[in-house]
Amino acid sequence: MADEISPNTGEPISGETAKRWIDKYKEKHPAPDEVIATFYGSKIINQILSQPDCIGIRFYHAYDDTNIRHLILVGVDSGGNNLWDLNASQPSDGGIVAQFGINCPPWCPPQK
Numbered sequence: 827m828a829d830e831i832s833p834n835t836g837e838p839i840s841g842e843t844a845k846r847w848i849d850k851y852k853e854k855h856p857a858p859d860e861v862i863a864t865f866y867g868s869k870i871i872n873q874i875l876s877q878p879d880c881i882g883i884r885f886y887h888a889y890d891d892t893n894i895r896h897l898i899l900v901g902v903d904s905g906g907n908n909l910w911d912l913n914a915s916q917p918s919d920g921g922i923v924a925q926f927g928i929n930c931p932p933w934c935p936p937q938k
Contacts, residue, residue, distance in 0.1 A: 831906040832904070833881040833904075836882075862930055864928065864930070865933065870899070870922075873922050874899060877909050877921060879909070880902065885898070900922075
């Protein structure tokens, strides 16, 4: 496991490990409407990654003004800095920050 921010941060895990960890999360959050995953399309992910100096994506857990849970995606440079302008008032200003993925539930993969 990497101890610093780099394009190599992160490692694959097995499907069995992923399922075990996800099941553990579900046990701790048993409500049927509890969000367990969020899908983002390749277009927005590629837009974030194609920003100058971007080496990866940081995922933030967040609540909106009505306390609905969200996952916010923001590009990160090699110094570990977020590629966003905290004072930007429009989505097109100061770096690409993504939201509005599709949550599971209700849009979950079929059970196998």
